[in-house]
Amino acid sequence: MEILEILGYFGGLLIGVVLGLIGGGGSILTVPVLVYLLAINPVTATAYSLFVVGTSSLVGALRNIPKKLIDFRTGIVFAIPAFIAVYLTRKFLVPAIPEEIFTISGITITKDIGIMIFFAIIMVVAAISMISERDNGKNIKEEKVTYNYPLIIAEGIVVGLLTGIVGAGGGFLIIPALVLLAKLPMKKAVATSLLIIAIKSLIGFIGDVQNMEIDWIFLMIFTGLSIAGIWLGVYLNNFINGKKLKTAFGWFVLLMGIYIIWKELY
Template sequence: MEYFGYLASVIIGLSLGLIGGGGSILTIPILVYLFKIDPKLATSYSLFIVGITALSGCFSHYRMGNLRIKSALYFAVPSVFSILVIREVIILKIPNLLFTINNFQVTKGFLIMIIFAILMITASFSMIAKAKTQIQTANTNYWQLALIGAIVGIITGFLGAGGGFLIIPALLFFANLPMKQAVGTSLLIIFINSAIGFLGDLYINTSINYFFLASISSMAFIGMIIGTRLSKKIDGNKLKPIFGWFILVMGIYIIVKEMFF
């Protein structure tokens, strides 16, 4: 299963490189089910893997002129604040055992995986749906962009997900960016969010296996290189429905596994 996990890690970078998101939503299931890592620790690992992979993609998109720094900062600053509050204050106060129903224990790990599965299913619908023609406005709505950034920060903080599937639409509608620039800018935001979240975890978690993180990140990095090069030739919008169906199946699988096995 571990060998399959390393192979699956390539898909993390491939998705980030092609469509600017989606990779982080695969990281948690890969870590929990293929590498048998505790869900809470997996959220920390996910932040590192996704963040470092997104950073590598930023350089390529910068050279292609696809980064919009101002939009990224308006989104990332409130998002970082939300991440720190969630990870360093709220999530620490959630007990490992929440409650019991007829001898069925609802734990923090169970809650994380179920919410993550619901998030995956929700994200899959937006990926499967046919892309609509974007009506772009002349000005960027920075205040709405900042508000959505704060919301994405909550998701990133609790689940260790980069939130690219939410960042991309926000950049399209509120920052008035073309798709390719939304992808590049999304990677920068994902890196900032993930890096801050992981650095915050270093103060409360001393059991991090850096060799393991380096090995998984290197596989994701390979996928990022492939995805970024393919993005020059393939329209990411055409790949989103396929990836969406895959995410939908994965989300349903997680719910079934957590509830019945």
């Protein structure tokens, strides 16, 4: 087993640890780990990421059900348009992207390069969200839960589209939406987002099963490491300041996003 492959499997564990520690963000590492350490092409990597993210989020959601932290009504309203959007994106939009998108200044942007650059842009946006002092709505006064259905549905469609293209969970978009549009308390928003991410990611992955061959043995091993990492992260959360860690991780994701853009273009 080569060094990069060992680092790749360690990355799978690290993804879970980050999810367990700060409740999100870890999924943004999945595609870079699969592409750059395990040499999986970007389209396949985004598909595998959906399964890893979906399964890991499902484990987190199941842990929250006994605590009554999940708002199922809001989750369903958000998840239905999200999973329809992500399924259609994986089934029809991603396969329809041409192998060569365009050429500019002598640089040909292929499908793989385009996906990685778009993913890197999402990483930068996610990083800024994690670094931001606004803290994704944590300082907003908790109000009575209300349901702005048109906005929640619209947000669900947008998040589903982004998830379908890049394979990340989109928690950095979902949590503020639940806080601002449904007026959910922060803890419920985080817990409900895990359920939404699980549903839309796993249903989106079904679109890939119909389009490509899946290495199930590898995928199960990698996902198993990620789930183990979640439990380790939850344990370490008793000893580590989650807010400081989230900010530090945000800077790491920001630098990685910039590096991916540079690597793919130059």
